[in-house]
Amino acid sequence: MKVSQFDHDFVEEVMAEPGGENLLTCWSCGTCAATCLVRRYEPAFNPRLVLRQAGLGMREQTLSSAEIWQCSACDACYPRCPKKIISRT
Numbered sequence: 001m002k003v004s005q006f007d008h009d010f011v012e013e014v015m016a017e018p019g020g021e022n023l024l025t026c027w028s029c030g031t032c033a034a035t036c037l038v039r040r041y042e043p044a045f046n047p048r049l050v051l052r053q054a055g056l057g058m059r060e061q062t063l064s065s066a067e068i069w070q071c072s073a074c075d076a077c078y079p080r081c082p083k084k085i086i087s088r089t
């Protein structure tokens with residue numbers, strides 16, 4: 001994918017949603033993936049990848065992926081994210 005294909009409007013849309021305002025501050029530390037209960041049973045699920053794709057403006061890949069629907073909303077990642085990327089609002 002070329003940089004010119006990234007959708008910067010998508011990034012702005014995600015950041016405008018409650019809880020999305022810190023999207024671009026992700027360190028890619030892996031804390032969300034390490035604490036994810038879904039990932040323990042479905043290793044292909046990687047919340048860090050979903051965040052990365054959204055942060056790059058990869059609208060098609062992000063919204064068409066099965067991964068965005070696999071989150072169980074268990075809240076395990078919320079208190080552990082050092083940058084508060086994933087936050088409840």
